Amino acid sequence: MNKADKICILLVVVCSLFLYVPLYWIRMQEADKVKEVVVSFKNEEVLRVPLNKDETYYVSGTLGDVAVEVKNDAVRVEKETSPMHLCSIQGWVEQSNHPIVCLPNNIVVSIEASDGDEEVDTVIQ
Known part of the structure; x- marks a missing residue:
């Protein structure tokens, strides 16, 4: 695993977190x-x-x-x-x-x- 692979994996993890946060926020708004x-x-x-x-x-x-x-x-x-x-x-x-x-x-x-x-x-x- 070289440096480019590690950067790609980190980028995918960060992007997935940015996509998860709005979905969680919408679900919490709907809960009440x-x-x-x-x-x-x-x-x-x-x-x-x-x-x-x-x-x-x-x-x-x-x-x-x-x-x-x-x-x-x-x-x-x-x-x-x-x-x-x-x-x-x-x-x-x-x-x-x-x-x-x-x-x-x-x-x-x-x-x-x-x-x-x-x-x-x-x-x-």
């Missing part, structure tokens, strides 16, 4: 926010429930009913009717940046984090 499960059917919201309420909800999809289970601050599609059951294979989701997408049923299950204050989000053209 209220999280809700949002279920959409064809881009229309059909269900919004808190993530800390353990229960199973049923939503009508294109191919039939979809069972969405909320438990231990995580959400999953428990049962659904689709050819390959891709929605239920995705498993438990705990973070707001990992949606569960069920294309055959036109259902999207996502987690939204909010601080409780409703702010206006505008688009200026």
